Each structure stands twice: as C-alpha cells, then as structure tokens.
Amino acid sequence: MLKPQMSPTRELISLDGLWAFDIERDSRPQAWTGTLDSGLEAAVPASYNDLFVDSAIRDHVGWAWYQRKVCVPRRWTSDRIFLRVDAATHEGRVYVNDSFVGQHIGGYTPFEMDITDLVAPGEEFRLTIGVNNELTNITIPPGSITVAQDGRRQQKYLHDFYNYAGLSRSVWLYSAPQQRVEDITVVTDIEGTTGVVTYDVQASAPSTVRVRALDASGTQVAEAEGAAGTLRIEAANLWKPGAAYLYNLVAEIVDNGEVIDSYTQTFGVRTVEVRGAEFLINGEPFYFTGFGKHEDSPVRGKGHDDAYLVHDFQLLEWVGANSFRTSHYPYAEEVMDFADRHGIVVIDETAAVGLNLAVQGGLAGGATTPTFSPETFNDDTQAAHAQAIRELIARDKNHPSVVMWCIANEPSSNEEGAREYFAPLVELTRTLDPTRPVTYAVVMFATFKNDRIADLFDVMCLNRYYGWYVATGDLATAETYLKGELQGWVDKFGKPIMMAEYGADTLPGLHSVWDMPWTEEYQADYLDMNHRVFDSIPSFVGEQVWNFADFQTSNGIHRVDGNRKGVFTRDRKPKSAAHALRTRWRGLENQKPGTSN
Structure with missing residues (x-):
C-alpha cells in the first residue's frame, strides 16, 4: 500500500487534531448513527487511555468512537476520494455520515477506503471511526477477555507492554486520479559500481507507464517505459548504515503524452545477505548495535x-x-x-x-x-x-x-x-x-x-x-x-x-x-x-x-x-x-x- 503524498496529480489533507470522543457505554451494537455528543474530545494521533482522568476510559474494553466534520475541497470533482487511517488499535470501523464504509483488523498497519460515492466536492460530511481494543486467541497480538464479579470486562494479554488503544497515528483525506498508480515495488542490486534497480508498477487499469530515477539533487540518472523493468544507475551512490543516500523513482501514467498520475517512491541502492555466519550489507559484514524500542x-x-x-x-x-x-x-x-x-x-x-x-x-x-x-x-x-x-x-x-x-x-x-x-x-x-x-x-x-x-x-x-x-x-x-x-x-x-x-x-x-x-x-x-x-x-x-x-x-x-x-x-x-x-x-x-x- 502506497503512503499518501502530494504530487502534481494528487492532494492530501491531514485530519489530525481534536475529535469528539466517547467509549461505548450502553452495549450499543458495533455500528454508528448520528452525532457523538459526549462533550469529550480526544487528540489524534494519540492513544486515548492516558488523556483522561476517568479510569472507566483508561480501562475500557471494547469499542471507542471518534467523530469530526470533514469538508471535501471543491476542486476534487474528477478524482477518486480516499480516507486513509494509519493505525486503529486493534480494529477499525469507518462511517461516512450514517453509512458504514468498511473495517480493518490489525492495530499497527494502515488501511484506506474509497469514499467517492458517499461524499461531494465542496460539501461537508460527518466522519466517525470506531476503534476496538479487544484481543482474543485469534488476533495478533493475542489475548483473552474475562468478566469481573462486578460485571466489568477485563482484557488479559500475554505481552509486557500496556495495551494502548485508539487512533495512535494520523488520519488522511486524499485525492487521486481515476487512472492511477496503486503500488510500486523496488528491488536493488549492485554490479560493480552500477546500481541495478528492478521495479514493478501496479496501476488501477491497464496503462502506459514510464519511470524516471532521480538522484538526491533531482538530476535524472535513468529512465524506462513499461509497468515493470530494470533501471541501471552508473556510479551509483549506495545506501549505507550511517551514510544514507536516497534516490527517487518517479512513476507516471501517461496518455497521449499527458501525465495522468504521478507518484514518487524513494529507494536506496543496497543489498542484504546472510553468508555463512555473517550478516552482510552491500557485501560487507555488519554488526548491529542498538535497541529494542517501543x-x-x-x-x-x-x-x-x-x-x-x-x-x-x-x-x-x-x-x-x-x-x-x-x-x-x-x-x-x-x-x-x-x-x-x-x-x-x-x-x-x-x-x-x-x-x-x-x-x-x-x-x-x-x-x-x-x-x-x-x-x-x-x-x-x-x-x-x-x-x-x-x-x-x-x-x-x-x-x-x-x-x-x-x-x-x-x-x-x-x-x-x-x-x-x-x-x-x-x-x-x-x-x-x-x-x-x-x-x-x-x-x-x-x-x-x-x-x-x-x-x-x-x-x-x-x-x-x-x-x-x-x-x-x-x-x-x-x-x-x-x-x-x-x-x-x-x-x-x-x-x-x-x-x-x-x-x-x-x-x-x-x-x-x-x-x-x-x-x-x-x-x-x-x-x-x-x-x-x-x-x-x-x-x-x-x-x-x-x-x-x-x-x-x-x-x-x-x-x-x-x-x-x-x-x-x-x-x-x-x-x-x-x-x-x-x-x-x-x-x-x-x-x-x-x-x-
């Protein structure tokens, strides 16, 4: 999945900020209609658990709801309109006005939904995102739910870090052309001093694709036509630990010489290999120093x-x-x-x-x-x-x-x-x-x-x-x-x-x-x-x-x-x-x- 970006053919709007918020308090079905009027507001991105002083919110097990108004730019008349959620821990459900759009299970990877047919350029809509923090024996990570003597649901889990929940990463609204780049895969190799870049561009429909590789200064160093192929960068600057060098692969969909969509994917020329008992980066032994983090x-x-x-x-x-x-x-x-x-x-x-x-x-x-x-x-x-x-x-x-x-x-x-x-x-x-x-x-x-x-x-x-x-x-x-x-x-x-x-x-x-x-x-x-x-x-x-x-x-x-x-x-x-x-x-x-x- 490509990360949303601004480009000559795409626009991107951050929906980060303060959203209306509440936890599910009355055994409401896993659905949403109407306006959220709890009086609470939560920051996005952030876990909700430590924002409030109410232990019922911090210890809540189940669905929580975020809501805000969103205005679609008037100029987005001919593009597809997408909502992208960078993470909803551990399950997310999206509603546009009172319409259910879709859901995603998995709390640390992004998901996006095409909402073009549910919104109108120049008009406002109500966006609601439900987030569920429940873990079971068939979720990743796993857990189990018990019920205390007083009826409180309690989440048990087997990992030694707090089960923070909510919209912990950004939410985006973005536009992209009807005919567009949907995915790019870049794999690199090294032959002598030449960087060998194998690429694969996936488009939303059969398209004419051209790609250009640009160095860090923006100078074009290679080009090709076709949705898949190989670029060769002479005297390539390698991506090295502690000495990063990045190139840009500009993928364009063209029609009669006109650029219909453009997406830029950064990449570094480097190789990774295990040989015997050595870990090699660019053919040279590498020794890891660092940390596990959170x-x-x-x-x-x-x-x-x-x-x-x-x-x-x-x-x-x-x-x-x-x-x-x-x-x-x-x-x-x-x-x-x-x-x-x-x-x-x-x-x-x-x-x-x-x-x-x-x-x-x-x-x-x-x-x-x-x-x-x-x-x-x-x-x-x-x-x-x-x-x-x-x-x-x-x-x-x-x-x-x-x-x-x-x-x-x-x-x-x-x-x-x-x-x-x-x-x-x-x-x-x-x-x-x-x-x-x-x-x-x-x-x-x-x-x-x-x-x-x-x-x-x-x-x-x-x-x-x-x-x-x-x-x-x-x-x-x-x-x-x-x-x-x-x-x-x-x-x-x-x-x-x-x-x-x-x-x-x-x-x-x-x-x-x-x-x-x-x-x-x-x-x-x-x-x-x-x-x-x-x-x-x-x-x-x-x-x-x-x-x-x-x-x-x-x-x-x-x-x-x-x-x-x-x-x-x-x-x-x-x-x-x-x-x-x-x-x-x-x-x-x-x-x-x-x-x-």
Whole structure:
C-alpha cells in the first residue's frame, strides 16, 4: 500500500487534531448513527487511555468512537476520494455520515477506503471511526477477555507492554486520479559500481507507464517505459548504515503524452545477505548495535509524535547505535522514512507477540495449556498472523533501512505444534520478499536443545536475561550460563547469532557498591558482562539492548510504574548505562566491521 503524498496529480489533507470522543457505554451494537455528543474530545494521533482522568476510559474494553466534520475541497470533482487511517488499535470501523464504509483488523498497519460515492466536492460530511481494543486467541497480538464479579470486562494479554488503544497515528483525506498508480515495488542490486534497480508498477487499469530515477539533487540518472523493468544507475551512490543516500523513482501514467498520475517512491541502492555466519550489507559484514524500542511516551501512549521521533534518533546517534528492532509491532511510517534518510538499520517486526502460553508457568516454561491447539492458537490465529505479515511487507518493502523481517517475538518455539504453525509463515514471508533474511526472537526457555523451528530461519535472534531473571544478582554465574548457551547455538546451527534482548530493570538514582539489582551500577555491570561474552564469539553479529527507554506496562508487582529496563527514562533522561553503552559502541567502530554510524 502506497503512503499518501502530494504530487502534481494528487492532494492530501491531514485530519489530525481534536475529535469528539466517547467509549461505548450502553452495549450499543458495533455500528454508528448520528452525532457523538459526549462533550469529550480526544487528540489524534494519540492513544486515548492516558488523556483522561476517568479510569472507566483508561480501562475500557471494547469499542471507542471518534467523530469530526470533514469538508471535501471543491476542486476534487474528477478524482477518486480516499480516507486513509494509519493505525486503529486493534480494529477499525469507518462511517461516512450514517453509512458504514468498511473495517480493518490489525492495530499497527494502515488501511484506506474509497469514499467517492458517499461524499461531494465542496460539501461537508460527518466522519466517525470506531476503534476496538479487544484481543482474543485469534488476533495478533493475542489475548483473552474475562468478566469481573462486578460485571466489568477485563482484557488479559500475554505481552509486557500496556495495551494502548485508539487512533495512535494520523488520519488522511486524499485525492487521486481515476487512472492511477496503486503500488510500486523496488528491488536493488549492485554490479560493480552500477546500481541495478528492478521495479514493478501496479496501476488501477491497464496503462502506459514510464519511470524516471532521480538522484538526491533531482538530476535524472535513468529512465524506462513499461509497468515493470530494470533501471541501471552508473556510479551509483549506495545506501549505507550511517551514510544514507536516497534516490527517487518517479512513476507516471501517461496518455497521449499527458501525465495522468504521478507518484514518487524513494529507494536506496543496497543489498542484504546472510553468508555463512555473517550478516552482510552491500557485501560487507555488519554488526548491529542498538535497541529494542517501543512507541511509548507519557500522555500520548503509543501516539506518534514527531518531536519524540527526532529526539529519539538524536539519542541513538549520541549513544552510538546503528539499529533498532520495531518491537513488538510495525512502527509508524514516519519512523521508517526517518530511518531511511538517516542511515539507521531496522529489524521490522510483526505484532505477533504473546504466542506463548508457557509464560504462565514462569521461566521454567511449565505450560499447563498447550500453546498450539484447536482451542488456543489455531488455524484462525495462523491466518491472522499471515495477514499481518502480508500487510507489514506490503507497507515496508521499499525501505532500504529494513534489512530483516522478524515474524514473531518469543513464541513457544519449543512446544509441539510450533513447526506446523511457523513453517508456512516462513515460506509466505520468503515468497513475498525473497531479498531479506527472516528471523524471530527466541524466548529464554526455548534453547538450542529443544527449539523446534530455528533451522527455518536465517539469523538467530535471542532474548536472554541471565543475571536478571536467572541468576539474579550473580553476574559470575550468569556469565557462565550465557556463554555456554550461546556456544550451543553456534555449534548446532552455524548461523549468524545476535542478542535481540538483554537488560536489567533500573531505577534512576538508586546506587550501591555491590551487585544489587535495580541500581544504575548493576545495569551497567550486567551489560558489561554480556558484552564480554558476545566478544568471545566470532559469529556474533549484533547486540540490541532491552530497552531504549522505560515504558508503560500492565499492572504487576514486578513492575514499578512500567518496565524500567530502559537505558533512558521514559522522558528520555540517560541512566548510567547509557554512558557506558556510548563508550562501548563508539569504541566498537574501530574494532568490529559494520558498526560505524
């Protein structure tokens, strides 16, 4: 799905701002008619949970409603008119006046609807969007709903971050010609100094298509005719980690020499490859340094904020990070675009977090209920998961910053049924995009001895917490455990291996001269222990600390106002570990290939 843009043939209007808002309070059917008159207003984009002081809104399970008036420009008389919602967590329903337009399931990927026949240029219409935050055993991510003794519906879920809901990303109204570009796929290769660009333009109807490649200065460097083909860019500037260079592919539909539609797709010339135990970008070994992150900030929840976007990337540069994983869902497209422009490498992850009932048995993994079964995570769950993969790749396939697809976080990959569940999904991912490696983040109790799916993937991304959840406060024992397990993965699979999560909860300002968990010193020492082990393994290709910043979670006695494993606080103040990481990662630039940023 193409991101809406202004072009010589298209117009784009932001519908962000304050909308009338209310939660569903009277068991109304999942439909809407009439004017919303609650007196409440909610910001878009933002999660609604923390905007209000009413706990009934924060803890609401079910539908919430957003509404505003929209005026269609008078000049949009001959174009198609579309409504685009960048994200509705976890299900969205759209109404124009009192007419139901359509719905979308999946909280972190965009959807759009053609509303041309329901609106009129120069006239106003009432737009209502319903958002449902319910999670079940057949949603991605999964969850379950219980009813308390007092009748309150309560959402249970298996992921360790708050289930923020609402319109957390932008909403748009845009126009496009009747005959238009509907999709573009760009794949690049390198032959010597020449960039080889394979393109495929999908149009709304059979059309005459021409494409032009422009360099960063706007100079045309290649052109071709036809909906699919290959461009060759001589002496191409490569997109590199820490040194991004972007080209523009201008796709035009023409009729008798007249441009009917024009869409510009940015791209970078670069290659990604796993060769033996190495991860290669442009044929050169790359070592990941960075974080698992979250879209999370005070008041906004998961609401996208450009100010936080800029500041977070500034902190990534300051600390010496060259990458991050979109844990545990696709991030806003603005984040991906920013990574493209600034040379930050991204592991792009679906929202498949929590496919693991063994966590109910603690770190021992003693599940009393099988994770994969007709009654738990089943064929319908797998179908929803497959759709999440399709939508992720359709949205992010052209981003040069995206170097690997992560199709799940911490699934119960050691359980019976895991292979039958995941093998078709891995095959689907490779079919949709054969150019990028595929991975998953391995939960702690799935080891090299019992994991059932590791051989299906290209890179071993491990989540390990020796010294925190295991051997807590005993870093000497933790180091022995960690080194033994990592070496086991290396010996058995011979694939690139990296740490996708490792970290320790830390309260800023808490100090001790001993190895005391929760102190700033312990967090720094914990990371240092892990790094000694990483540096002893030649096939180790990266380290991404959990987490970039503290983030909100559900209630729990093991959480103190959320997860505190961030090396920055939730409002982005550095803990001692941030300075220690800065020293390490900037030092690695002269020691490990592919670490410069």
